Amino acid sequence: MASAVEHVSAGVGSLGGIAAVTDQESRARYAIDGVLPRAVVYPSSAEETASVLASAAERGLAVVPCRNATQLDIGAPPGRYDAALSLKNMASVWYYEPADLVITVEAGMKFGDFQHFVGRDGLWLPLDPPGGAGASIGGVLATNAAGPMRILHGTPRDMTLGMKIATVEGKVIKAGGRVVKNVAGYDLGKSLVGSWGTLGVIVEATLKLFPRPARRETYTLIGRTLDRVREFRRNILASPIAPLRMAYLSDETSAAPRTSASQPEGFEIWIEAGGSERVMARISSEIEAIAKSMGSALAPVESERATAVWERISDFRNALARAHPDAVVLKASLPVAQMEAFLGRALSITGGAGTRTASVSYLGGETVYLGLVPRNSEWPAEATVAQLRAAAEEFGGAMIVERAPAELKRRVSAWGETKDDFAVMQRLKKVWDPKGILSPGRFIGGL
Amino acid sequence: MRASAHIRELIAIAGTDGVLWNPEELMLYEYDALSAARPPDAVVFPRTTAQVAGIVKLARRKKIPLVPRGAGTGLSGGAVVTEGGIVLSLVRMKQIIEVDPENQRARVQPGVVNLDLSAAVAKHGLYYVPDPSSQRACTLGGNVAENSGGPHTLAYGVTTNHVLGLEVVLASGEVIHTGAKFWGRPGYDLTGLMVGSEGMLGIVTEITVRLARKPEAVKTLLAIYDQARDATRTVAALTARGITAAALEMMDGFTLRAVEEATHAGYPMDSAAVLLIEVEGLREAAEEQAEQVQAVCMENHARAVRLAGNNDERELLWKGRKNAFGALGRISPNFYVQDGVIPRTRLPEMLDSMERIGRKHGIAIGNIFHAGDGNLHPLLMYDARKPAERESVAKAAAEIMAECVALGGSITGEHGVGIEKSELMPLIFSEDDLEMQKKMLQVFGAGEALNPGKVFPSGKMCGELRVQMGGAG
Ligand SMILES: Cc1cc2nc3c(=O)[nH]c(=O)nc-3n(C[C@H](O)[C@H](O)[C@H](O)COP(=O)(O)OP(=O)(O)OC[C@H]3O[C@@H](n4cnc5c(N)ncnc54)[C@H](O)[C@@H]3O)c2cc1C
Numbered sequence: 069m070a071s072a073v074e075h076v077s078a079g080v081g082s083l084g085g086i087a088a089v090t091d092q093e094s095r096a097r098y099a100i101d102g103v104l105p106r107a108v109v110y111p112s113s114a115e116e117t118a119s120v121l122a123s124a125a126e127r128g129l130a131v132v133p134c135r136n137a138t139q140l141d142i143g144a145p146p147g148r149y150d151a152a153l154s155l156k157n158m159a160s161v162w163y164y165e166p167a168d169l170v171i172t173v174e175a176g177m178k179f180g181d182f183q184h185f186v187g188r189d190g191l192w193l194p195l196d197p198p199g200g201a202g203a204s205i206g207g208v209l210a211t212n213a214a215g216p217m218r219i220l221h222g223t224p225r226d227m228t229l230g231m232k233i234a235t236v237e238g239k240v241i242k243a244g245g246r247v248v249k250n251v252a253g254y255d256l257g258k259s260l261v262g263s264w265g266t267l268g269v270i271v272e273a274t275l276k277l278f279p280r281p282a283r284r285e286t287y288t289l290i291g292r293t294l295d296r297v298r299e300f301r302r303n304i305l306a307s308p309i310a311p312l313r314m315a316y317l318s319d320e321t322s323a324a325p326r327t328s329a330s331q332p333e334g335f336e337i338w339i340e341a342g343g344s345e346r347v348m349a350r351i352s353s354e355i356e357a358i359a360k361s362m363g364s365a366l367a368p369v370e371s372e373r374a375t376a377v378w379e380r381i382s383d384f385r386n387a388l389a390r391a392h393p394d395a396v397v398l399k400a401s402l403p404v405a406q407m408e409a410f411l412g413r414a415l416s417i418t419g420g421a422g423t424r425t426a427s428v429s430y431l432g433g434e435t436v437y438l439g440l441v442p443r444n445s446e447w448p449a450e451a452t453v454a455q456l457r458a459a460a461e462e463f464g465g466a467m468i469v470e471r472a473p474a475e476l477k478r479r480v481s482a483w484g485e486t487k488d489d490f491a492v493m494q495r496l497k498k499v500w501d502p503k504g505i506l507s508p509g510r511f512i513g514g515l
Numbered sequence: 516m517r518a519s520a521h522i523r524e525l526i527a528i529a530g531t532d533g534v535l536w537n538p539e540e541l542m543l544y545e546y547d548a549l550s551a552a553r554p555p556d557a558v559v560f561p562r563t564t565a566q567v568a569g570i571v572k573l574a575r576r577k578k579i580p581l582v583p584r585g586a587g588t589g590l591s592g593g594a595v596v597t598e599g600g601i602v603l604s605l606v607r608m609k610q611i612i613e614v615d616p617e618n619q620r621a622r623v624q625p626g627v628v629n630l631d632l633s634a635a636v637a638k639h640g641l642y643y644v645p646d647p648s649s650q651r652a653c654t655l656g657g658n659v660a661e662n663s664g665g666p667h668t669l670a671y672g673v674t675t676n677h678v679l680g681l682e683v684v685l686a687s688g689e690v691i692h693t694g695a696k697f698w699g700r701p702g703y704d705l706t707g708l709m710v711g712s713e714g715m716l717g718i719v720t721e722i723t724v725r726l727a728r729k730p731e732a733v734k735t736l737l738a739i740y741d742q743a744r745d746a747t748r749t750v751a752a753l754t755a756r757g758i759t760a761a762a763l764e765m766m767d768g769f770t771l772r773a774v775e776e777a778t779h780a781g782y783p784m785d786s787a788a789v790l791l792i793e794v795e796g797l798r799e800a801a802e803e804q805a806e807q808v809q810a811v812c813m814e815n816h817a818r819a820v821r822l823a824g825n826n827d828e829r830e831l832l833w834k835g836r837k838n839a840f841g842a843l844g845r846i847s848p849n850f851y852v853q854d855g856v857i858p859r860t861r862l863p864e865m866l867d868s869m870e871r872i873g874r875k876h877g878i879a880i881g882n883i884f885h886a887g888d889g890n891l892h893p894l895l896m897y898d899a900r901k902p903a904e905r906e907s908v909a910k911a912a913a914e915i916m917a918e919c920v921a922l923g924g925s926i927t928g929e930h931g932v933g934i935e936k937s938e939l940m941p942l943i944f945s946e947d948d949l950e951m952q953k954k955m956l957q958v959f960g961a962g963e964a965l966n967p968g969k970v971f972p973s974g975k976m977c978g979e980l981r982v983q984m985g986g987a988g
Contacts, residue, residue, distance in 0.1 A: 167755035168858045190757060212699070223698060225707065226676050239947045247856040249673065249888045249928040251662045251711050252936075252943055253970065254952045258675070258707025267703075279757025302617070306640075308731035308797050347799045401699035405617040434697045466700050483701045489691040492959060493703045499954040512701045 080107035080129065080151055084119030084238075088151060098134050098152035101145035101474035105132065105152040112157040114232055114240045114271040120153060121269065122238025125503050132507045133265040135176050138199025138386065139211050142470050143264055143510035144482045153269065155206055162272065163246065166191060169277040170229065170246055175206025175270045191277040193227060194220045196313065196382040206270045212262035215382030216313035216430040221278060225261045232272035233260055236501050246274050259496060265507040266515050267500035281342025284312065286374035287355055289364040291316060292334040296362050298408040300337060301431055303358045305404075309351045314339045314431035315381045318415070320424040321392060321441045337431070338369075338377060384428045385470055388439040396423075396440040396449065396472045398456060402465025404432055410463040411436055414456055421452040434465075453480045483512035521577060525559050525601070528569040533560045533607070544602050545595065547587045548649075549935055550984055552595035555582065555602040562607050564682060564690060564720040570603060571718065571964075572688035580967045583714040585626065585657030588649040590852055591933030592983065593661065593713050597968035603718060605656045611635050612721070619726045620679070620696055625656025625719045632724075641726040644671045647929070648837045656719050662711030664929040666762040666836065667793075669887040671727065673929070675710040682721035683709060686964040696723055708955060713931050714966040716959040732801040733761070735823040735832055738790040738812040739783050743767050743882075746788040747862035749815040750886045753792075754859045758807050762793040763887030764836055767866075770843065770881035770894065771835075777842035780835030781828075786818065790886065791836055839883050840894070847879070847896035851984060853912050857924035859889040868918045869893055875914075876907040890928035891919070905984065912982045917942065932970045935983050940972050 080088040088107035089095075095104045111117040124131045130148035134140050135155045155176030163172035166189040173182060180201025183192055196215035197208045207213070209231070214223040221227065230244030233256075243256035260270055291297035297316055304314065316335045341351045352368075359366040369377070380387045385397045402410055407429055418425040418440055426439040438456065442449070453469060453476075460467035461484075469482045486493075490513055497504070497515045509515075525534045534557060535541060541554040556579070561567045574581045580600035587594050596602060609626035616639040623632060629650040633642040646665035647653055653663070659681070664673040671677075680694030694706035709716055740746045746765055753760065766774065766789055771782040782789055790812070794804035809820045823829040835842075843850050857865050866882070873880040873895075881894040893915055897904040916926050920942045927936060940949060953971060956962055 165858060165860060167751060168860045169754060170858065212704075218698075222672070222676060225704065226672055235951075241951050242944065242948050245923075245925045245943065247858060247889055247924050247928070249664055249668075249856050249885070249890045250925040251673075251929055251931055252925050252927050253932065253940060253949070254716075254955050255662070255675065255707055255711050256952060256955075258704045258710075261707070262704055279759065305728070310796065343797075343800060344803055346803065347797060350797060350799045401697050403615075403618045403620070403697045405615075434699060465697060466695070468701060486702070487692065489693050489702070489705055492685075492691060492705055495958045495960070496703050496705075496708075499951075499958055515703075 083109050083129070083151060084116065084121070084123040086111050086116055086120055095152070098132070098137055098140065098154065100132070100141055100149065101477055103146050103149050105149050107150065108152045108154055110154050110157045114234055117153070117234040117269050117271050118238045118240050121234055121236045124151060125236040125505050128503060128505065130505050130508050133206070133210070133269045135204035135207050136178065136199070136202045138203045139207060139213065142211065142468070142482070143507070144514070145474060145477050147509050155204060155271070158271065161185065163274070170248070170274065171277055172246065172272060172274040173205055174272055175204060175209070177205050179203045179205060179208060186277055187280065190280050192280045193275060194278050194312070195224065195227070196378060198383050198385050200379050200383050205273055209261050209270050209273055210263060210265050216315045216433050218430065219314070219432045220310070220312055225258065227276045228257055228261055228273060229276055230274040231257045231260060231270050233268040234271050235268045236503065236505060240271065241268070244274065248276055264511050266497060266511045267506065281312070282344050283348055284340055284342040285348055285352065286338065286340040286369040286371070286378070287352070287366050288369055289337050289359045289366045290334050291337050291362070291364065294335070294408045294412045297335050297337065299362055300358060301408070303361070305432055307354055307358065309341060309354050311339050311341045313378070315428055316431055317381070317426070317428050319426045321388070321426045321439065338381065340374065340378065381428055384437045384439065388426060389471055392441045394442060394473055396453070396476065397470045398438040398440070398453070398467055399470050400436040400438070400460040400465050400467045401434050402436070402460055402463050404434055406463040406465065407434070407436055410459060410465065413459045414438055417452060417455050417459065422447050423452070449476050450479055457484055486513040521579065522557055524573055525557060525570065528566050528573065529559050529561050533562070534558070544584070547589040547592060547594040549590050549592040549933065552592065552597060552934070555596040556599055558602040558604055560604050560607045564684060567603070567684045567718050567720050568688045568690055571684050571686060574601060575686060575688065575964060580964060582966050583656070583660070583718050585654030586628070586652045588653045589657060589661060589933065590854065590930040591927070591935040593931055593933035593966070593969060595934070597934060605654065608720065614639070616641060618696065619728070620723060621726055622721060622723045623655055624721060625654060625659070627655050629653050629655055629658060636726055640729050642729055643724060644668065644677055644727050645674045648840070655722055655724070659710050659719050659722055660712065660714045661929065661931040664885065664890065666764050666885060669763055669885065670759055670761045675707060677725050678706060678710055678722060679725060680723035681706055681709055681719050683717035684720055685717050685959055686961040694723065712955070713933060713970055715969060716955060716961050717965070730795040730801070732798040733793060733795040733829070734801045734805040735829040736792045736805060736808055737782070737821045737823070737832055738792060738817040739786045739819045739821070740788045740816070741786065741818050742816065743788040743866055744863050745816040746790050747866050747886070749790060749812050749817065750862055751860045752811050752815055753808065754887070756807070756811060758804060758811065760792050760808065760887055761795045762791070764791040765789070765882070765884040765886035766791070766836070766839065767882040769879065770839060770883050773846045773881070774835045774839050774842045777845055778835045778838055780831045782835060791832055843881060843894055849897050849899040851895040851897065851908050851912060853891070853893045853895065853915055854927050854930040855891045855916055855919035855924060856928035857889045857891065857919050857922045859887070861922045862886065862889065865891065865918065865922060869915065872911050872914050872918070876911040878904070878907055878911055880911070885928070888928070889924065909982055909984055913939070916982065934969055937970055938972050938981050938983065940970070
């Protein structure tokens with residue numbers, strides 16, 4: 069009998085009857101922290117995906133579900149990585165009832181194509197996830213990815229009505245349904261949203277759609293100090309207007325999503341609102357009054373430029389890395405009221421560590437991204453990350469190391485410490501993926 | 516009667532005034548709002564998480580099932596005892612622990628009554644969105660267990676969209692904290708799994724919720740119809756046109772006449788159906804939307820559309836809606852509230868099916884819908900003293916459920932499965948689906964210790980489609 073090791077080293081061959089692709093280019097596309105999968109498989113249905121998983125489980129091969137690699141690098145560097153399971157060939161729309169605001173699509177559909185498809189009926193998913201148009205629906209769900217627009221209707225978690233999941237047992241499980249309200253049985257879909265490819269493969273999703281606002285306007289202003297930004301946040305959140313999204317940026321690097329030609333001191337605040345002409349008139353006068361009370365001038369932004377800026381704001385992680393491949397991208401999630409205080413502390417920590425730092429914060433959206441670009445290789449990377457994480461926790465939040473040079477990623481924890489609910493999470497992993505073949509070791513606590 | 520050893524141990528944990536064990540007192544706990552089952556062996560009222568943990572450990576040691584219970588307003592038999600056991604009542608854990616207005620969060624104990632939370636945060640211009648019609652009585656713990664909805668969850672989501680974190684006592688007696696005060700703590704969404712798990716995965720002892728800011732303007736409209744079908748068409752048209760109402764409720768003529776007689780809310784006695792529609796937001800947006808709503812109603816043959824002129828008129832209209840179940844109790848000795856969901860576009864045909872099913876079984880059916888999200892509450896009238904009527908009602912209810920599923924819907928939108936609909940689960944889930952759901956009992960280490968006999972089909976029904984109306988009706 070051939071040992072498992074020999075079996076594996078003999079090559080992946082085919083999985084569940086689907087030929088594995090092994091050329092360098094295909095594999096490199098799904099590289100994570102410099103580790104290439106030994107093969108890539110492209111199933112074209114839910115059932116095929118399930119058989120790929122069953123066969124991988126039987127052979128003990130580590131599989132990472134993926135599509136377009138916009139967030140694939142997030143998580144601990146892979147220990148074992150036998151096959152990338154790409155949902156590239158699964159991008160159909162199975163059910164669409166625009167009058168009911170419900171759609172069912174395959175998980176490999178790209179987010180941009182999705183928005184375009186439903187946009188023809190004046191609908192959208194009110195989300196601006198990292199990865200933007202290139203992200204896949206499955207990826208957006210698996211990472212619960214949401215940009216600053218999350219202040220409007222929440223994250224993908226809140227828009228998912230149902231899904232189909234391919235399991236390592238070779239089954240296709242259904243969770244939820246196709247109606248907007250449904251409490252039959254346990255809400256299994258919740259456990260898959262934000263599970264980062266470690267429990268099962270989301271092969272199909274049913275989502276709740278929303279009507280797109282008739283008009284949208286973006287404005288920008290400067291908050292000279294974090295105190296001013298805080299004041300702006302409090303005023304906006306206490307006002308009756310409900311913006312589509314808001315963010316503020318600071319930048320000491322050149323190619324972060326900084327936008328104006330001039331480089332004013334302080335924080336650029338961006339705000340977008342939507343509605344009818346009459347509603348927009350009211351909103352702009354409200355925002356203007358708030359800006360004025362802070363001694364800032366409000367500038368409207370024409371739509372093409374606004375679109376580009378928002379794209380870079382929500383895809384900060386990739387935009388920064390394109391300009392600075394050695395950048396460290398950190399994402400802190402914390403209560404809204406503590407965001408400015410955390411950012412102030414973070415900027416002083418990174419200042420002390422001697423990195424150039426860019427930041428994007430979702431105003432009201434509980435998220436602060438930090439992009440650290442080292443001036444030289446002699447910076448105290450580990451200690452800085454530890455200090456920043458401690459600060460996020462001190463302010464009641466948590467911090468993820470989203471991106472870092474592979475060698476640094478191996479030395480720091482991507483997700484931080486686990487808490488008293490970890491044993492339950494471990495058992496959840498165990499029932500979905502008893503052999504531990506799905507993205508093994510990549511999620512928090514080595515899940 | 517002498518207290519047994521079990522009772523003495525319970526008293527040692529919760530105090531003499533924290534345990535009920537006299538048969539007369541236990542009888543009150545035979546019921547929830549669905550029906551009666553059987554009295555529990557004891558009822559215990561802990562005041563702290565540590566006491567809950569103590570009770571859970573005791574029950575585990577003695578292998579006695581525990582049934583968590585809030586206000587007992589549940590409509591699917593979730594809080595009743597099926598095969599003996601102790602009722603763990605959370606009603607004395609009713610502290611609002613923390614209100615954090617700037618972060619729009621509150622942390623509460625599970626026994627806090629839904630409406631009391633909104634009242635407590637009103638001074639900050641905030642409120643808690645999910646508003647079950649039972650909100651004057653039901654507890655937030657019960658809401659979490661059932662993933663409850665309400666008229667105003669149409670625009671802003673049901674309980675699960677407003678709960679960020681939980682303290683849970685597991686069946687082992689261990690205490691865990693899921694989620695956080697902010698969205699996005701890394702790790703599996705155990706909070707999302709707990710919400711809607713009907714008291715079977717753990718005892719919720721603390722809840723962190725999000726609070727919403729009150730809108731600047733609210734407009735409440737009453738659209739009156741001579742044909743019920745036109746009302747359902749209006750709902751579909753509003754959805755299709757992207758007019759997002761904050762609430763969109765429907766009552767048919769049968770129901771609204773009963774309601775009007777009981778509450779004098781101003782519903783026209785001679786109409787076939789009314790829609791109660793609320794739009795809110797910025798003043799300008801609410802005004803525009805109210806005009807659009809009005810236009811769509813008129814296009815769909817509303818006889819008239821009335822706008823509530825002030826807050827008193829608004830509250831009166833809502834009082835009628837929220838007391839509808841009570842009002843029906845005045846006209847029929849018994850009635851059975853059903854809860855199904857269908858895609859909103861299918862409302863007109865569903866209304867026809869409902870009529871057909873009622874006629875077939877010779878029973879009167881009143882209809883009250885959270886129409887905006889396709890959530891139906893048909894009310895089936897009967898007299899519990901007549902076994903044949905009970906039987907007809909049970910059959911009609913099962914047929915209504917089958918019809919919801921056939922139209923692409925679900926067997927419950929907010930009242931839960933409980934003991935009522937466990938046998939219907941195979942209508943929408945395969946064996947594999949249910950198997951994976953059952954594994955969650957393993958994940959939380961609950962086994963059969965908490966609320967046994969709920970949600971999952973017993974497998975004893977041999978294909979007969981049946982709802983379980985409970986023992987006494
Ligand atoms: C007149 C009327 C109107 C209603 N309207 C609505 C409505 O509009 N929308 C809606 O969704 N529902 C409605 N309901 C149903 C009911 O009010 C809700 O299901 C409510 O959430 C139940 O809360 P409760 O405190 O009464 O819970 P109970 O009925 O006591 O218990 C319900 C379930 O929760 C479990 N449970 C309770 N507390 C805990 C805890 N702390 N930890 C773990 N499990 C727990 C119980 O075991 C049980 O399974 C209505 C009911 C009535 C009678």
